[in-house]
Amino acid sequence: MNYAPQILNYLRSSEGIREIYIAPKSVPVEKKEDKFVKIMDVIFTPDDVRDTLIALKSYAYYSGSSLGREGTFSFGLQGIGRFRVSYLTQRGSYLICIVKTPYEIPKLENLLTNVKALQPIEDLVNLRSSGIVVVTGQTPVAVSTFVYSYLQHVAQNYYRIIYIIEKPISFLLRHERSIVVQVEAGVDVETFEEALRNAFLIDPDIVYIGYREFISEKDAKNVLRLVDTDTVVFIHAPYLEKDHFLKEFPYLKKHIKYYVVVEKDKDGMLEVKL
Structure with a gap:
């Protein structure tokens, strides 16, 4: 049976970042702090x-023809929020993780406890300098929400x-004042690598590379080329330790x-540390 309507109705009830897990032979649960x-x-x-996964995927802009063994997709429902759905196969059945974020990108002042901490990054953008800003955190959706909030500030x-x-x-x-180009790997282009190469076609001032479990050597060298062309590159890295990334x-x-x-x-507020 498809329970997507009931789950989406539950998520409609409150704002902020929410995280739902659906597993076979279990009730669906929301993860809150250290409990379900x-x-x-x-x-x-x-x-x-x-059936619930198929129904959720039907909301996506590009739903594809089959689920496969694992995958991710996203969609937005006005008045409810935006949803990132990840799934994998375990013992022949699917397990689903649904992360809900606000439909509209939160303003920095409504999202961060310490907006003034961003002044060094603001100076980097304002002065049209180049360089890499590595952004990380234990919750990928919190990191992407922060980055989008900052990019919205830049665009305005x-x-x-x-x-x-x-x-x-x-x-x-x-x-807004800025021109925004958003490319989805697997939909607009085949791979992240191709999307990164295409950046050189439009000479961007700012590039944001979304969360990836693995950053390849080719990607890293393309990032270096972008920096050499006076671009600020934000990288959402999986590494929690600075030394790991530099190694x-x-x-x-x-x-x-x-x-x-x-x-x-x-x-539910975010704090950034530079």
Whole structure:
């Protein structure tokens, strides 16, 4: 049975970042801090999980023809929020993680506890300098929400070309003073590598490379080329330790201007540390 309507209706009830897990032979739960909260009194069968996943994927801009063994997709529902859905196969059945973020990108002042901490990055953008800003944190969705909030601030206040590469797209960023180009790997182009190469076709001022489990050597060298063309590159890295990132790509060291760690407090606000 498809339980997507009930789950989306539950997520409609509050704002902020929410995280839902759906597994076979279990009730669906919401992860809150260090505990799980039951959201329905129904124990899902493997067929229930699959049918719900198919229904959720139908909302995506590019739904594709089959689920495959694992994947991610995103979609937005006005008045409810934006959703990033990830799934994998375990013992022949699907397990689903649904992360809800606000439909509209939050303003920096409503999202961060310490907006003034961003002044060094603001100076980097304002002065049209080049360099790499590595952004990381324990919660990928919190990191992407922060980056989009900052890029929205840039789009509203500066005349820049902003080039975004993600899989899937987290938010839709509007053109304002800036021109925004958003490319989804696997939809608009085949791979992240191709999307990164295409950046050189439009000479962007700012590039955002969304979350990836692995950054390849080719990608790192393309980032270096972008920096050499006076571009500020934001990288959402999986590494929580600065030394780990530098060990992987030592030749990027002198180009990394800031290493930003994003943390979420108990009230759902974000704090950044440079």
